[in-house]
Amino acid sequence: MKRFAPPAAIALIVVVALLEGLARAGLIPATVLPAPSAIAAGFIDIARNGDLVVPTLITFGEALAATLIGVLAGIPAGIWLARSPAFGQAYESWLGGLFAAPIVLLYPLFLVVFHRTNATIIIMGAITAVLPIIIQARTGMLHVPGVLKAVGQSFNATPRQAFWLIAFPAAVPSIVTGIRLALIYSLVNTIGLEFLIDFGGLGRVISDYYAQYDIPQMYAGIVAIVAISVALLWLLDRVERRLRPA
Amino acid sequence: MTERRRVFAIQAITIAGILAAYELLARSHLLYAGVVPPLFDIAVAFVAMLGDPATYTNLAVSLAEIAVGFVLATAGGVLVGILIGARPWLREAVGPYLDGIAAAPKIVFFPIAILLFGVGPPSKAALGALSAFFPVALTVAAAVRRINPVLVRVGRSFNASRSQMIAKVYLPALVPAIVNGMRLGLGLAIIGVLLGEIKLSDRGIGFLTIDEYNHFRIPQMYATLILIFILAVGANMLIGRLETRERARRAK
Numbered sequence: 001m002k003r004f005a006p007p008a009a010i011a012l013i014v015v016v017a018l019l020e021g022l023a024r025a026g027l028i029p030a031t032v033l034p035a036p037s038a039i040a041a042g043f044i045d046i047a048r049n050g051d052l053v054v055p056t057l058i059t060f061g062e063a064l065a066a067t068l069i070g071v072l073a074g075i076p077a078g079i080w081l082a083r084s085p086a087f088g089q090a091y092e093s094w095l096g097g098l099f100a101a102p103i104v105l106l107y108p109l110f111l112v113v114f115h116r117t118n119a120t121i122i123i124m125g126a127i128t129a130v131l132p133i134i135i136q137a138r139t140g141m142l143h144v145p146g147v148l149k150a151v152g153q154s155f156n157a158t159p160r161q162a163f164w165l166i167a168f169p170a171a172v173p174s175i176v177t178g179i180r181l182a183l184i185y186s187l188v189n190t191i192g193l194e195f196l197i198d199f200g201g202l203g204r205v206i207s208d209y210y211a212q213y214d215i216p217q218m219y220a221g222i223v224a225i226v227a228i229s230v231a232l233l234w235l236l237d238r239v240e241r242r243l244r245p246a
Numbered sequence: 247m248t249e250r251r252r253v254f255a256i257q258a259i260t261i262a263g264i265l266a267a268y269e270l271l272a273r274s275h276l277l278y279a280g281v282v283p284p285l286f287d288i289a290v291a292f293v294a295m296l297g298d299p300a301t302y303t304n305l306a307v308s309l310a311e312i313a314v315g316f317v318l319a320t321a322g323g324v325l326v327g328i329l330i331g332a333r334p335w336l337r338e339a340v341g342p343y344l345d346g347i348a349a350a351p352k353i354v355f356f357p358i359a360i361l362l363f364g365v366g367p368p369s370k371a372a373l374g375a376l377s378a379f380f381p382v383a384l385t386v387a388a389a390v391r392r393i394n395p396v397l398v399r400v401g402r403s404f405n406a407s408r409s410q411m412i413a414k415v416y417l418p419a420l421v422p423a424i425v426n427g428m429r430l431g432l433g434l435a436i437i438g439v440l441l442g443e444i445k446l447s448d449r450g451i452g453f454l455t456i457d458e459y460n461h462f463r464i465p466q467m468y469a470t471l472i473l474i475f476i477l478a479v480g481a482n483m484l485i486g487r488l489e490t491r492e493r494a495r496r497a498k
Contacts, residue, residue, distance in 0.1 A: 007335055007338040007339040008338060008339055008340070008341070008342045008343070010339065011339035011340055011343075012343075031361065032358075032361045032362055033358075086249070086252045086253055086256055087256055089253045090253045090254075090256035090257045090260070091256075091257075091260075094257075097479075100433060100482065101475070101478065101479070102433060102436060102437045102440070102474070102475075102478050104437060104441065105437060105440055105441065105444075105452075105471070105474055105475075105478075106471060107444075108444070108455055108456060108459045108467060108471070109467070109468070109471060111459065112281050112459070112464055112467070113277060113281055113282070184349055188349065188350065188351040189351070191350075191351045191354060192351035192353045192354070192441070195351070195353055195354050195356075195445075196353065196441065196444065196445055203351070203354060206354050206357065207357075210357040215361070218357055219358075221354075222354055222355065222358070225350055225351070225354055226343075226346055226347055226350050227346075229346045229347070229349045229350040230342060230343070230345070230346030230349075232349075233345060233346060233349050
């Protein structure tokens with residue numbers, strides 16, 4: 001993602017002003033799209049009701065927990081698949097297929113076993129998080145530059161040293177990419193599930209306000225989710241750029 | 247050949263192991279009865295579902311919603327992608343928002359779709375369209391920036407009008423990107439439509455799933471989920487074939 005340029009700020013102001021004007025002129029019904037000023041008031045409202053900060057923390061907590069499980073399970077699994085070629089080949093296409101599969105649609109299945117709890121949300125998030133990490137960890141380990149391996153051999157590195165001092169560090173950039181994807185996917189998954197099962201953080205907030213037909217508050221929640229997505233993308237982009245060797 | 251055989255053996259053993267572990271779990275009574283039904287019960291439910299005419303009317307509803315959403319998303323995505331790809335100021339103005347919304351879960355926009363289109367199939371199609379729109383628009387926008395500038399200059403030097411430029415220069419050069427965006431978008435359109443149906447609807451395959459869930463008919467619920475996965479995998483294979491054919495055509 002590119003840096004937040006002034007034209008983006010101008011576009012936002014123009015669109016908000018336009019919507020405000022149309023809403024005030026009565027051209028857009030408030031039951032479909034409330035005026036931006038009403039959404040702003042809704043924002044203050046949900047913040048006062050405790051439906052902004054705490055739910056955001058809950059959502060991030062669940063997404064981070066899912067990502068952490070993904071990291072702990074995915075990195076060893078990816079390394080193992082890189083080291084045993086037969087298993088790596090056997091599971092390669094499956095991993096790709098699962099990564100593209102609509103796993104989120106299986107949520108009723110998890111609901112049956114774990115009910116409307118954090119467990120359902122975190123376990124489903126962990127499944128979406130672990131796949132990119134396994135794939136990226138394996139790719140990273142398979143593409144350690146031959147020069148680096150040769151250096152290790154010429155220094156008579158033990159297998160353990162060759163792994164910890166050469167192969168693993170060389171795979172780190174690829175693994176970081178996997179973790180970035182995992183974080184984004186598990187966050188999307190978490191918010192979506194919260195909305196669907198009406199439980200947990202920000203997704204639950206939207207579902208609740210919609211159920212009560214508090215439309216400005218519902219819009220405020222949706223705006224908050226989009227804003228968090230934009231902010232997270234921007235932040236991860238910066239972190240990854242800093243970690244990547246120049 | 248022995249290498250390939252080993253890979254195949256690992257795959258076969260893994261599948262058998264997963265099924266056996268599942269069956270053991272189902273028969274162990276570690277979980278509440280009925281929560282994890284035995285494979286045989288699921289197979290019976292699946293066959294019964296295939297014999298039920300209601301399955302096909304619901305399947306038709308879902309397919310229609312997916313098709314409408316997907317077509318709208320492709321048309322809109324190509325148009326918006328060309329516009330923001332060709333106009334740098336427009337890209338700077340709306341790009342960050344497109345990236346942000348593209349990364350946000352689309353299902354949270356479902357209440358807005360219901361406010362606009364009601365609880366019937368149109369709101370599901372709208373959610374499918376919204377889901378599929380972003381990959382198409384973003385892939386096309388990125389591809390527009392990589393178009394060979396010579397092609398654009400040739401078009402301009404022939405005094406091509408804007409619609410001629412789009413039809414004769416941009417679109418032909420963008421076909422691979424459009425097909426790629428469509429492949430990414432179709433999967434998301436399916437997810438959008440079915441999640442919408444699961445959340446709030448009175449027809450469609452997603453509705454069948456949540457209806458079975460609400461009546462605690464778990465083997466039947468598994469059967470609908472298997473049908474959904476067959477649908478998703480089939481759609482993915484179909485569009486993958488389209489992509490291969492397109493690539494073969496270009497290679498000629």
